[in-house]
Amino acid sequence: MCNTTLVTEYHRLGSADRTEAVLSSGEFSRYNTVRTRFSLALSYVQTMHYLHNSPVGTRVLCDSNRLKKTLSQFLITEELTLVLNDLDSVLKADAEDKLFMRCNFNRIDHKSDFSAPEQRSPFQNGRLNYSRMPPYDEKMDIWKIPTVVDFLLGNVTGSDVVRLNLLNVHRKCKSKHPKQRPSTRILLKEYKRVGNMFFLNPL
Template identity: 55%
Template sequence: MHPVSARHVVILSLILLLLHLLHNLRIWLVPHANHQSGLLHVEKDDIWGLNFQGTAIPDVVDEVEEWQGVDKLGEWGLCPPGSFRLATMETCTPWLGCKEISDDVTVQTKIAQGAVKKIYKATWRGHTLAYSNLSNTAYLQDFLHGVEMLWNMQQTSHIVQLVGSCNTTLLTEYYRLGSAFHIKAILDRTSSDVRTRFNVAMSYIEAIHFLHNSPVGTRVMCDSYNLLHALSQFLVTEDLRLVLNDLDDIPEVNPEENVFVKCKRKHIKSPFNAPEQRWPFENEPFEDSRMPPYDEKIDIWKIPLVVRHLLGKVNGSDVVSSHLFQVHQRCRKRDPKQRPSATVVLKEYKRIRNMLFPE
Protein backbone atom coordinates (compact mmCIF):
# COMPACT_ATOMS: atom_id res chain seq x y z
CA MET A 1 0.00 0.00 0.00
CA HIS A 2 1.46 3.37 -1.09
CA PRO A 3 1.78 6.06 1.55
CA VAL A 4 -0.66 8.95 1.19
CA SER A 5 1.07 12.29 0.64
CA ALA A 6 0.01 15.53 2.32
CA ARG A 7 -0.91 16.88 -1.14
CA HIS A 8 -3.40 14.05 -1.71
CA VAL A 9 -4.94 14.63 1.73
CA VAL A 10 -5.44 18.34 0.97
CA ILE A 11 -6.99 17.61 -2.46
CA LEU A 12 -9.33 14.99 -0.98
CA SER A 13 -10.37 17.39 1.81
CA LEU A 14 -11.12 20.15 -0.71
CA ILE A 15 -13.25 17.79 -2.82
CA LEU A 16 -15.25 16.69 0.24
CA LEU A 17 -15.69 20.32 1.32
CA LEU A 18 -16.90 21.29 -2.18
CA LEU A 19 -19.46 18.43 -2.22
CA HIS A 20 -20.69 19.46 1.22
CA LEU A 21 -21.13 23.09 0.13
CA LEU A 22 -22.98 22.11 -3.06
CA HIS A 23 -25.33 19.86 -1.09
CA ASN A 24 -26.09 22.61 1.43
CA LEU A 25 -26.66 25.11 -1.38
CA ARG A 26 -29.26 22.82 -2.95
CA ILE A 27 -31.02 22.35 0.41
CA TRP A 28 -30.98 26.10 0.99
CA LEU A 29 -32.44 26.97 -2.41
CA VAL A 30 -35.37 24.57 -2.45
CA PRO A 31 -37.06 25.16 0.92
CA HIS A 32 -36.15 28.82 1.02
CA ALA A 33 -37.89 29.33 -2.30
CA ASN A 34 -41.16 28.93 -0.41
CA HIS A 35 -40.23 31.74 1.95
CA GLN A 36 -38.36 34.21 -0.20
CA SER A 37 -41.58 35.40 -1.77
CA GLY A 38 -42.33 36.92 1.62
CA LEU A 39 -39.26 39.14 1.58
CA LEU A 40 -40.13 42.78 1.08
CA HIS A 41 -37.83 45.29 -0.51
CA VAL A 42 -38.36 48.29 1.74
CA GLU A 43 -37.05 51.75 1.03
CA LYS A 44 -37.63 55.14 2.65
CA ASP A 45 -40.54 57.17 1.36
CA ASP A 46 -41.34 60.81 2.09
CA ILE A 47 -45.08 60.19 2.46
CA TRP A 48 -45.46 56.87 4.28
CA GLY A 49 -41.98 56.31 5.63
CA LEU A 50 -41.94 52.99 3.77
CA ASN A 51 -41.95 52.15 0.09
CA PHE A 52 -43.14 48.70 -0.91
CA GLN A 53 -41.42 47.46 -4.00
CA GLY A 54 -43.76 45.23 -5.95
CA THR A 55 -41.25 42.53 -6.85
CA ALA A 56 -39.21 40.09 -4.83
CA ILE A 57 -35.47 40.58 -4.40
CA PRO A 58 -34.19 40.06 -7.99
CA ASP A 59 -31.34 37.63 -7.35
CA VAL A 60 -33.62 35.33 -5.34
CA VAL A 61 -36.30 35.30 -8.04
CA ASP A 62 -33.71 34.66 -10.76
CA GLU A 63 -32.35 31.65 -8.91
CA VAL A 64 -35.84 30.25 -8.33
CA GLU A 65 -36.76 30.73 -11.99
CA GLU A 66 -33.55 29.03 -13.05
CA TRP A 67 -34.29 26.14 -10.73
CA GLN A 68 -37.94 25.55 -11.70
CA GLY A 69 -38.67 27.79 -14.69
CA VAL A 70 -41.00 30.75 -14.27
CA ASP A 71 -43.43 29.41 -16.85
CA LYS A 72 -43.77 26.00 -15.21
CA LEU A 73 -46.30 24.98 -12.61
CA GLY A 74 -45.09 23.49 -9.35
CA GLU A 75 -46.83 21.14 -6.95
CA TRP A 76 -50.67 21.48 -6.78
CA GLY A 77 -50.54 23.48 -10.03
CA LEU A 78 -49.14 26.54 -8.23
CA CYS A 79 -46.56 28.85 -9.77
CA PRO A 80 -43.04 29.04 -8.36
CA PRO A 81 -42.36 31.78 -5.78
CA GLY A 82 -42.46 35.31 -7.11
CA SER A 83 -44.86 34.58 -9.96
CA PHE A 84 -48.57 34.07 -10.69
CA ARG A 85 -50.90 32.48 -13.21
CA LEU A 86 -54.52 33.52 -13.59
CA ALA A 87 -57.20 31.13 -14.83
CA THR A 88 -57.11 32.93 -18.19
CA MET A 89 -53.33 32.50 -18.55
CA GLU A 90 -51.34 29.55 -19.89
CA THR A 91 -48.01 30.24 -18.18
CA CYS A 92 -46.68 31.77 -14.96
CA THR A 93 -45.52 35.40 -14.98
CA PRO A 94 -43.40 37.32 -12.42
CA TRP A 95 -45.36 39.46 -9.97
CA LEU A 96 -46.15 42.93 -11.28
CA GLY A 97 -44.20 45.83 -9.82
CA CYS A 98 -44.67 49.60 -9.82
CA LYS A 99 -43.79 50.10 -13.49
CA GLU A 100 -46.03 47.31 -14.78
CA ILE A 101 -48.93 48.48 -12.61
CA SER A 102 -48.53 52.08 -13.78
CA ASP A 103 -48.12 51.22 -17.46
CA ASP A 104 -50.43 48.26 -18.01
CA VAL A 105 -53.18 48.18 -15.38
CA THR A 106 -56.49 49.97 -15.99
CA VAL A 107 -58.71 50.60 -12.96
CA GLN A 108 -62.46 50.29 -13.56
CA THR A 109 -65.36 50.22 -11.09
CA LYS A 110 -65.22 50.06 -7.29
CA ILE A 111 -66.58 46.74 -6.03
CA ALA A 112 -66.01 46.93 -2.26
CA GLN A 113 -64.70 49.11 0.54
CA GLY A 114 -63.65 48.38 4.10
CA ALA A 115 -61.91 50.27 6.87
CA VAL A 116 -58.46 49.34 5.54
CA LYS A 117 -58.80 49.32 1.75
CA LYS A 118 -60.93 50.13 -1.28
CA ILE A 119 -61.20 47.40 -3.91
CA TYR A 120 -61.73 47.99 -7.62
CA LYS A 121 -62.17 45.79 -10.64
CA ALA A 122 -59.23 46.32 -13.00
CA THR A 123 -57.71 44.84 -16.15
CA TRP A 124 -54.15 43.94 -17.13
CA ARG A 125 -53.47 42.83 -20.72
CA GLY A 126 -57.04 41.63 -21.07
CA HIS A 127 -57.11 39.79 -17.71
CA THR A 128 -59.43 40.89 -14.91
CA LEU A 129 -57.86 41.65 -11.52
CA ALA A 130 -58.81 42.95 -8.08
CA TYR A 131 -57.07 46.28 -7.45
CA SER A 132 -56.85 47.39 -3.79
CA ASN A 133 -55.80 50.76 -2.41
CA LEU A 134 -55.32 51.92 1.17
CA SER A 135 -58.51 53.63 2.41
CA ASN A 136 -57.20 55.42 5.46
CA THR A 137 -53.62 56.25 6.43
CA ALA A 138 -54.48 55.35 10.03
CA TYR A 139 -54.57 51.72 8.87
CA LEU A 140 -51.30 51.81 6.96
CA GLN A 141 -49.63 49.21 9.17
CA ASP A 142 -52.63 46.88 8.84
CA PHE A 143 -52.48 47.22 5.06
CA LEU A 144 -48.75 46.55 4.93
CA HIS A 145 -49.15 43.59 7.26
CA GLY A 146 -51.77 42.12 4.92
CA VAL A 147 -49.42 42.51 1.95
CA GLU A 148 -46.57 40.90 3.88
CA MET A 149 -48.76 37.95 4.84
CA LEU A 150 -49.75 37.51 1.18
CA TRP A 151 -46.08 37.46 0.17
CA ASN A 152 -45.39 34.73 2.73
CA MET A 153 -48.43 32.54 2.07
CA GLN A 154 -48.53 32.11 -1.70
CA GLN A 155 -47.57 28.43 -1.88
CA THR A 156 -51.09 27.21 -1.20
CA SER A 157 -54.46 27.19 -2.93
CA HIS A 158 -56.21 28.33 0.29
CA ILE A 159 -55.01 31.94 0.00
CA VAL A 160 -55.98 34.44 -2.70
CA GLN A 161 -53.33 34.65 -5.43
CA LEU A 162 -51.02 37.66 -5.34
CA VAL A 163 -50.51 39.36 -8.72
CA GLY A 164 -48.37 42.33 -7.70
CA SER A 165 -47.92 45.30 -5.38
CA CYS A 166 -46.50 48.81 -5.27
CA ASN A 167 -46.48 51.09 -2.23
CA THR A 168 -50.12 51.13 -1.02
CA THR A 169 -51.52 49.35 -4.07
CA LEU A 170 -52.18 45.63 -4.14
CA LEU A 171 -53.21 43.40 -7.05
CA THR A 172 -54.81 39.99 -6.49
CA GLU A 173 -56.81 37.46 -8.47
CA TYR A 174 -60.41 38.49 -9.20
CA TYR A 175 -63.26 36.13 -8.30
CA ARG A 176 -66.53 36.71 -10.11
CA LEU A 177 -68.66 35.26 -7.29
CA GLY A 178 -67.15 37.69 -4.81
CA SER A 179 -67.21 37.58 -1.02
CA ALA A 180 -68.35 34.56 0.99
CA PHE A 181 -70.47 37.05 2.94
CA HIS A 182 -73.07 36.11 0.30
CA ILE A 183 -72.31 32.37 0.34
CA LYS A 184 -75.86 31.36 1.33
CA ALA A 185 -77.35 33.18 -1.66
CA ILE A 186 -74.60 31.84 -3.94
CA LEU A 187 -75.22 28.24 -2.86
CA ASP A 188 -79.01 28.62 -3.01
CA ARG A 189 -78.63 29.90 -6.56
CA THR A 190 -75.99 27.45 -7.82
CA SER A 191 -76.31 24.23 -5.83
CA SER A 192 -78.68 22.45 -3.49
CA ASP A 193 -76.39 19.41 -3.42
CA VAL A 194 -75.23 18.56 0.11
CA ARG A 195 -72.00 17.10 -1.27
CA THR A 196 -71.08 20.46 -2.83
CA ARG A 197 -71.90 22.26 0.40
CA PHE A 198 -69.79 19.83 2.41
CA ASN A 199 -66.88 20.52 0.05
CA VAL A 200 -67.33 24.25 0.64
CA ALA A 201 -67.14 23.55 4.39
CA MET A 202 -64.03 21.43 3.78
CA SER A 203 -62.32 24.33 2.03
CA TYR A 204 -63.06 26.50 5.07
CA ILE A 205 -61.53 23.90 7.42
CA GLU A 206 -58.51 23.55 5.13
CA ALA A 207 -57.96 27.33 5.19
CA ILE A 208 -58.10 27.40 9.00
CA HIS A 209 -55.70 24.45 9.11
CA PHE A 210 -53.30 26.29 6.81
CA LEU A 211 -53.39 29.43 8.98
CA HIS A 212 -52.65 27.39 12.10
CA ASN A 213 -49.73 25.69 10.34
CA SER A 214 -48.50 28.48 8.07
CA PRO A 215 -44.90 29.16 6.96
CA VAL A 216 -44.93 32.20 9.27
CA GLY A 217 -46.22 30.50 12.40
CA THR A 218 -49.63 29.85 13.91
CA ARG A 219 -51.97 32.62 12.79
CA VAL A 220 -55.37 33.51 14.27
CA MET A 221 -58.39 34.94 12.43
CA CYS A 222 -59.00 37.95 14.66
CA ASP A 223 -61.27 39.74 12.18
CA SER A 224 -64.14 37.29 12.70
CA TYR A 225 -66.28 38.69 15.51
CA ASN A 226 -69.57 37.48 13.98
CA LEU A 227 -70.63 34.84 11.47
CA LEU A 228 -71.03 37.01 8.38
CA HIS A 229 -67.93 39.05 9.08
CA ALA A 230 -65.93 35.83 9.47
CA LEU A 231 -67.18 34.67 6.06
CA SER A 232 -66.44 38.08 4.52
CA GLN A 233 -62.73 37.32 4.97
CA PHE A 234 -63.07 34.73 2.18
CA LEU A 235 -63.77 34.80 -1.55
CA VAL A 236 -65.71 32.16 -3.49
CA THR A 237 -64.02 30.47 -6.46
CA GLU A 238 -65.75 29.30 -9.63
CA ASP A 239 -65.64 25.71 -8.36
CA LEU A 240 -67.23 26.82 -5.06
CA ARG A 241 -64.24 26.74 -2.73
CA LEU A 242 -63.42 29.36 -0.12
CA VAL A 243 -60.05 31.11 -0.31
CA LEU A 244 -58.85 33.46 2.40
CA ASN A 245 -58.61 36.99 1.06
CA ASP A 246 -58.25 39.38 4.00
CA LEU A 247 -54.98 38.88 5.88
CA ASP A 248 -54.81 42.30 7.57
CA ASP A 249 -55.59 40.95 11.04
CA ILE A 250 -54.08 37.50 11.52
CA PRO A 251 -51.66 37.86 14.46
CA GLU A 252 -49.28 35.09 15.49
CA VAL A 253 -49.52 32.97 18.62
CA ASN A 254 -46.70 30.90 20.06
CA PRO A 255 -47.38 29.32 23.46
CA GLU A 256 -43.75 28.16 23.74
CA GLU A 257 -42.64 31.80 23.55
CA ASN A 258 -45.60 32.95 25.67
CA VAL A 259 -47.03 34.89 22.72
CA PHE A 260 -50.84 35.15 22.73
CA VAL A 261 -53.41 37.53 21.24
CA LYS A 262 -56.31 39.77 22.17
CA CYS A 263 -58.62 40.51 19.23
CA LYS A 264 -60.36 43.89 18.85
CA ARG A 265 -59.47 44.94 22.41
CA LYS A 266 -63.07 45.76 23.24
CA HIS A 267 -65.93 44.20 25.18
CA ILE A 268 -66.99 41.24 23.05
CA LYS A 269 -70.42 39.82 23.95
CA SER A 270 -71.54 37.74 20.96
CA PRO A 271 -71.80 33.97 21.65
CA PHE A 272 -70.29 33.43 18.20
CA ASN A 273 -66.97 34.24 19.86
CA ALA A 274 -65.18 31.79 22.13
CA PRO A 275 -65.73 32.09 25.91
CA GLU A 276 -62.13 33.21 26.45
CA GLN A 277 -62.77 36.19 24.14
CA ARG A 278 -65.50 37.49 26.43
CA TRP A 279 -65.05 39.59 29.55
CA PRO A 280 -64.77 37.14 32.46
CA PHE A 281 -65.80 39.56 35.25
CA GLU A 282 -69.54 39.99 34.76
CA ASN A 283 -70.22 42.63 37.39
CA GLU A 284 -67.21 44.80 36.63
CA PRO A 285 -66.61 47.33 33.84
CA PHE A 286 -64.49 46.17 30.92
CA GLU A 287 -60.77 46.95 31.12
CA ASP A 288 -58.57 45.73 28.30
CA SER A 289 -55.52 45.61 30.58
CA ARG A 290 -57.24 42.95 32.71
CA MET A 291 -58.51 40.91 29.77
CA PRO A 292 -56.58 37.60 29.54
CA PRO A 293 -55.07 36.79 26.12
CA TYR A 294 -55.82 33.61 24.19
CA ASP A 295 -54.66 31.45 21.28
CA GLU A 296 -55.78 29.92 17.96
CA LYS A 297 -58.43 27.75 19.65
CA ILE A 298 -60.87 30.66 19.25
CA ASP A 299 -61.01 29.70 15.54
CA ILE A 300 -61.87 26.11 16.47
CA TRP A 301 -64.82 27.25 18.62
CA LYS A 302 -66.39 28.98 15.62
CA ILE A 303 -66.16 26.03 13.19
CA PRO A 304 -69.54 24.38 14.03
CA LEU A 305 -71.46 27.65 13.56
CA VAL A 306 -69.78 28.46 10.25
CA VAL A 307 -70.25 24.93 8.91
CA ARG A 308 -73.92 24.82 9.94
CA HIS A 309 -74.44 28.00 7.91
CA LEU A 310 -72.61 26.52 4.91
CA LEU A 311 -74.52 23.22 4.96
CA GLY A 312 -77.89 24.95 5.18
CA LYS A 313 -81.12 22.94 5.27
CA VAL A 314 -80.92 20.95 2.07
CA ASN A 315 -81.63 17.28 1.54
CA GLY A 316 -78.99 15.28 3.41
CA SER A 317 -77.55 18.12 5.51
CA ASP A 318 -79.05 16.62 8.68
CA VAL A 319 -77.24 13.33 7.97
CA VAL A 320 -73.92 15.14 7.50
CA SER A 321 -74.51 17.15 10.67
CA SER A 322 -75.14 13.98 12.67
CA HIS A 323 -71.78 12.58 11.55
CA LEU A 324 -70.06 15.85 12.46
CA PHE A 325 -71.75 16.03 15.85
CA GLN A 326 -68.94 14.53 17.93
CA VAL A 327 -66.10 16.59 16.51
CA HIS A 328 -68.24 19.73 16.66
CA GLN A 329 -69.10 18.97 20.27
CA ARG A 330 -65.38 18.91 21.05
CA CYS A 331 -64.90 22.19 19.18
CA ARG A 332 -67.43 23.82 21.54
CA LYS A 333 -65.66 22.86 24.76
CA ARG A 334 -65.48 25.88 27.05
CA ASP A 335 -61.92 25.01 28.00
CA PRO A 336 -59.80 25.79 24.91
CA LYS A 337 -57.27 23.13 25.88
CA GLN A 338 -59.97 20.49 25.43
CA ARG A 339 -60.78 21.58 21.88
CA PRO A 340 -59.13 19.65 19.04
CA SER A 341 -56.45 21.18 16.84
CA ALA A 342 -57.24 22.17 13.27
CA THR A 343 -55.24 19.13 12.16
CA VAL A 344 -57.50 16.79 14.14
CA VAL A 345 -60.66 18.52 12.84
CA LEU A 346 -59.47 18.30 9.23
CA LYS A 347 -58.59 14.63 9.62
CA GLU A 348 -62.09 13.90 10.94
CA TYR A 349 -63.71 15.88 8.11
CA LYS A 350 -61.72 13.86 5.57
CA ARG A 351 -62.80 10.61 7.23
CA ILE A 352 -66.45 11.64 7.09
CA ARG A 353 -66.13 12.81 3.48
CA ASN A 354 -64.61 9.48 2.43
CA MET A 355 -67.40 7.64 4.20
CA LEU A 356 -70.36 9.72 2.97
CA PHE A 357 -69.06 10.84 -0.42
CA PRO A 358 -66.63 8.23 -1.73
CA GLU A 359 -65.00 8.98 -5.06
Protein backbone atom coordinates in the same frame (compact mmCIF):
# COMPACT_ATOMS: atom_id res chain seq x y z
CA MET B 1 -41.31 58.19 -5.57
CA CYS B 2 -41.83 54.44 -5.76
CA ASN B 3 -45.10 53.14 -7.19
CA THR B 4 -46.34 49.80 -5.88
CA THR B 5 -48.90 47.69 -7.71
CA LEU B 6 -50.77 44.98 -5.79
CA VAL B 7 -52.31 42.22 -7.87
CA THR B 8 -54.91 39.93 -6.29
CA GLU B 9 -57.26 37.26 -7.58
CA TYR B 10 -60.76 38.31 -8.58
CA HIS B 11 -63.65 36.06 -7.58
CA ARG B 12 -66.92 37.32 -9.01
CA LEU B 13 -69.14 35.27 -6.71
CA GLY B 14 -68.15 37.37 -3.73
CA SER B 15 -67.67 36.37 -0.12
CA ALA B 16 -68.96 33.35 1.78
CA ASP B 17 -71.72 35.29 3.50
CA ARG B 18 -73.40 35.20 0.04
CA THR B 19 -73.42 31.39 -0.06
CA GLU B 20 -77.21 31.13 0.00
CA ALA B 21 -77.64 33.76 -2.72
CA VAL B 22 -75.03 32.13 -4.96
CA LEU B 23 -76.36 28.59 -4.61
CA SER B 24 -79.97 29.65 -5.11
CA SER B 25 -79.17 31.60 -8.28
CA GLY B 26 -80.11 30.17 -11.67
CA GLU B 27 -76.48 29.69 -12.64
CA PHE B 28 -75.54 27.59 -9.63
CA SER B 29 -78.84 26.18 -8.30
CA ARG B 30 -78.03 22.73 -9.66
CA TYR B 31 -75.01 22.70 -7.37
CA ASN B 32 -77.03 23.48 -4.27
CA THR B 33 -76.36 20.04 -2.82
CA VAL B 34 -74.90 18.69 0.40
CA ARG B 35 -71.79 17.63 -1.51
CA THR B 36 -71.11 21.19 -2.72
CA ARG B 37 -71.82 22.64 0.68
CA PHE B 38 -69.61 20.12 2.42
CA SER B 39 -66.87 20.97 -0.06
CA LEU B 40 -67.18 24.62 0.98
CA ALA B 41 -66.98 23.63 4.64
CA LEU B 42 -63.99 21.37 4.01
CA SER B 43 -62.08 24.12 2.20
CA TYR B 44 -62.78 26.43 5.13
CA VAL B 45 -61.38 23.90 7.62
CA GLN B 46 -58.39 23.28 5.35
CA THR B 47 -57.65 27.01 5.33
CA MET B 48 -57.83 27.19 9.12
CA HIS B 49 -55.52 24.18 9.32
CA TYR B 50 -52.99 25.92 7.12
CA LEU B 51 -53.14 29.10 9.22
CA HIS B 52 -52.64 27.17 12.45
CA ASN B 53 -49.69 25.26 10.96
CA SER B 54 -48.18 27.85 8.61
CA PRO B 55 -44.45 28.06 7.88
CA VAL B 56 -44.34 31.44 9.64
CA GLY B 57 -45.96 30.24 12.85
CA THR B 58 -49.47 29.71 14.19
CA ARG B 59 -51.81 32.34 12.79
CA VAL B 60 -55.32 33.23 13.89
CA LEU B 61 -58.20 35.21 12.42
CA CYS B 62 -58.41 38.11 14.79
CA ASP B 63 -61.12 39.97 12.90
CA SER B 64 -63.68 37.22 13.31
CA ASN B 65 -65.90 38.25 16.19
CA ARG B 66 -69.17 37.84 14.29
CA LEU B 67 -70.37 35.15 11.89
CA LYS B 68 -71.00 37.53 8.99
CA LYS B 69 -67.62 39.21 9.48
CA THR B 70 -65.86 35.83 9.52
CA LEU B 71 -67.63 34.70 6.35
CA SER B 72 -66.83 37.97 4.60
CA GLN B 73 -63.12 37.13 4.85
CA PHE B 74 -63.51 34.14 2.53
CA LEU B 75 -64.27 34.33 -1.18
CA ILE B 76 -66.22 31.74 -3.19
CA THR B 77 -64.31 30.46 -6.22
CA GLU B 78 -65.79 29.30 -9.54
CA GLU B 79 -65.06 25.74 -8.36
CA LEU B 80 -67.28 26.44 -5.33
CA THR B 81 -64.57 26.28 -2.71
CA LEU B 82 -63.42 28.99 -0.32
CA VAL B 83 -60.19 30.99 -0.32
CA LEU B 84 -59.06 33.39 2.37
CA ASN B 85 -59.23 37.00 1.25
CA ASP B 86 -58.73 39.36 4.18
CA LEU B 87 -55.23 38.96 5.62
CA ASP B 88 -54.80 42.24 7.50
CA SER B 89 -55.86 40.68 10.80
CA VAL B 90 -54.22 37.28 10.47
CA LEU B 91 -51.88 37.52 13.44
CA LYS B 92 -49.35 35.26 15.10
CA ALA B 93 -50.69 33.43 18.14
CA ASP B 94 -48.08 34.18 20.76
CA ALA B 95 -49.03 34.83 24.38
CA GLU B 96 -45.76 36.68 24.90
CA ASP B 97 -46.82 39.18 22.26
CA LYS B 98 -50.11 39.71 24.11
CA LEU B 99 -52.19 38.66 21.14
CA PHE B 100 -55.36 39.50 23.00
CA MET B 101 -54.48 43.19 23.03
CA ARG B 102 -54.60 43.24 19.21
CA CYS B 103 -57.64 41.09 18.44
CA ASN B 104 -60.30 43.79 18.22
CA PHE B 105 -61.60 42.90 21.66
CA ASN B 106 -63.67 46.09 21.68
CA ARG B 107 -65.76 44.68 18.80
CA ILE B 108 -66.74 41.50 20.61
CA ASP B 109 -70.42 41.16 21.46
CA HIS B 110 -70.22 39.78 24.97
CA LYS B 111 -73.87 38.67 24.76
CA SER B 112 -73.22 36.49 21.72
CA ASP B 113 -71.74 33.00 21.97
CA PHE B 114 -70.04 33.19 18.56
CA SER B 115 -66.74 34.35 20.04
CA ALA B 116 -64.93 31.92 22.34
CA PRO B 117 -65.52 32.17 26.12
CA GLU B 118 -61.94 33.31 26.73
CA GLN B 119 -62.60 36.27 24.45
CA ARG B 120 -65.81 37.23 26.24
CA SER B 121 -64.78 36.58 29.86
CA PRO B 122 -63.31 40.04 30.56
CA PHE B 123 -66.69 41.69 30.04
CA GLN B 124 -68.76 42.59 33.06
CA ASN B 125 -72.00 44.52 32.74
CA GLY B 126 -71.09 45.32 29.16
CA ARG B 127 -67.73 46.85 30.07
CA LEU B 128 -64.26 45.55 29.41
CA ASN B 129 -62.24 44.63 32.48
CA TYR B 130 -58.61 44.82 31.34
CA SER B 131 -57.32 43.24 34.54
CA ARG B 132 -59.15 40.01 33.67
CA MET B 133 -58.08 39.90 30.03
CA PRO B 134 -56.59 36.41 29.49
CA PRO B 135 -54.12 35.46 26.76
CA TYR B 136 -55.63 33.23 24.12
CA ASP B 137 -54.43 31.32 21.10
CA GLU B 138 -55.60 29.52 17.96
CA LYS B 139 -58.18 27.58 19.97
CA MET B 140 -60.41 30.66 19.78
CA ASP B 141 -60.74 29.87 16.04
CA ILE B 142 -61.67 26.26 16.82
CA TRP B 143 -64.65 27.41 18.93
CA LYS B 144 -66.13 29.19 15.90
CA ILE B 145 -65.76 26.41 13.35
CA PRO B 146 -69.03 24.54 14.11
CA THR B 147 -71.08 27.74 13.71
CA VAL B 148 -69.42 28.64 10.42
CA VAL B 149 -69.82 25.09 9.09
CA ASP B 150 -73.47 24.99 10.17
CA PHE B 151 -74.10 28.07 8.03
CA LEU B 152 -72.25 26.63 5.04
CA LEU B 153 -74.12 23.30 5.20
CA GLY B 154 -77.41 25.13 5.02
CA ASN B 155 -80.73 23.34 4.84
CA VAL B 156 -80.50 20.92 1.94
CA THR B 157 -81.15 17.20 1.70
CA GLY B 158 -78.46 15.34 3.60
CA SER B 159 -77.05 18.31 5.51
CA ASP B 160 -78.52 17.15 8.82
CA VAL B 161 -76.98 13.70 8.34
CA VAL B 162 -73.57 15.31 7.85
CA ARG B 163 -74.15 17.46 10.94
CA LEU B 164 -75.00 14.37 12.93
CA ASN B 165 -71.75 12.68 11.94
CA LEU B 166 -69.76 15.79 12.89
CA LEU B 167 -71.63 16.22 16.17
CA ASN B 168 -69.06 14.64 18.47
CA VAL B 169 -66.07 16.58 17.17
CA HIS B 170 -68.10 19.80 17.07
CA ARG B 171 -69.06 19.31 20.71
CA LYS B 172 -65.37 19.15 21.55
CA CYS B 173 -64.83 22.37 19.60
CA LYS B 174 -67.27 24.02 21.99
CA SER B 175 -65.41 22.91 25.12
CA LYS B 176 -65.23 25.76 27.60
CA HIS B 177 -61.54 25.19 28.24
CA PRO B 178 -59.43 25.87 25.12
CA LYS B 179 -56.99 23.01 25.74
CA GLN B 180 -59.85 20.53 25.51
CA ARG B 181 -60.73 21.62 21.97
CA PRO B 182 -59.31 19.57 19.08
CA SER B 183 -56.62 20.87 16.77
CA THR B 184 -57.34 21.61 13.11
CA ARG B 185 -55.31 18.50 12.30
CA ILE B 186 -57.84 16.35 14.16
CA LEU B 187 -60.75 18.28 12.67
CA LEU B 188 -59.47 17.90 9.13
CA LYS B 189 -59.00 14.16 9.61
CA GLU B 190 -62.58 13.85 10.87
CA TYR B 191 -63.99 15.95 8.03
CA LYS B 192 -62.22 13.82 5.44
CA ARG B 193 -63.55 10.68 7.13
CA VAL B 194 -67.11 11.98 6.95
CA GLY B 195 -66.64 13.19 3.37
CA ASN B 196 -65.30 9.86 2.20
CA MET B 197 -68.12 8.06 4.00
CA PHE B 198 -70.89 9.97 2.21
CA PHE B 199 -69.52 10.78 -1.20
CA LEU B 200 -68.46 8.27 -3.84
CA ASN B 201 -65.37 10.23 -4.86
CA PRO B 202 -63.08 11.30 -1.99
CA LEU B 203 -63.06 15.04 -1.39
